[in-house]
Amino acid sequence: AQTVTQSQPEMSVQEAETVTLSCTYDTSESDYYLFWYKQPPSRQMILVIRQEAYKQQNATENRFSVNFQKAAKSFSLKISDSQLGDAAMYFCAYRRDSGNTPLVFGKGTRLSVIA
C-alpha cells in the first residue's frame, strides 16, 4: 500500500521569508500524482499545487513551488515570501492515477507565520 510521510509536525517561518515543508512517499507505481493541500484553522482544505510524476519539471504556482525527486520519492513544498495567511496545516497527498481514485494523505505539518 502507498504511504505518505511528513516528518515535520510543526514549522515556523518569519513573514516574508522562505520555508520548505518535507514529504516522502512510498509506491511501486511508475506513474502517479502528488499534491499539497492547505487546511486553514476551521476552514476547508484547498489544493495548493500538484505534480505529475511523469513530468520532470517541478510545478510552480505563484509563491509555491515543489522540489520533486522521483528516485528519492521526495516531494517538498517551498513557500516564498511567506504571508500571515499562509499559516495553516499542510498535507502532502498521493494518488496513483489521474482519475477518481482516493487521495492518500500524510499526517500534516502545522505552519506558523511570525509577524
Add this chain to the structure above:
Amino acid sequence: EAGVAQSPRYKIIEKRQSVAFWCNPISGHATLYWYQQILGQGPKLLIQFQNNGVVDDSQLPKDRFSAERLKGVDSTLKIQPAKLEDSAVYLCASSLMRRWVYEQYFGPGTRLTVT
C-alpha cells in the same frame, strides 16, 4: 460556483447515540468521497461513490457506519452507535477533471465529538 456543502458543522453526542452528516457536492460532480480526519492525522477515506453507486467502502466500519447517495447527488453518512474513537472531522469531497487531471474539492467538514 458554489462549493461542497456540509451540515452540521459541529455535533456533540454521547457514546452509543446515533448521528448523521449531510453533504451536497458541487453541481455536476459525479464522484463523492467521505474522509475521516482524526485529530493529528491526515484524512482517511471511508467511502467513495460514483453517481449513486459505491466504488470503494473497504475502510468503512460497516458494523456501525453507513452511507448512501440517493439520486447521485446529496449523500448522508450515519454512525450508529457512536464510539469515543469516532471523534473526528468528517470531510466530504467531490471531484472534477481540471487540466486533464481529476481534482478533489473539499467541504468545510463536520466536527464530531463523542463524549
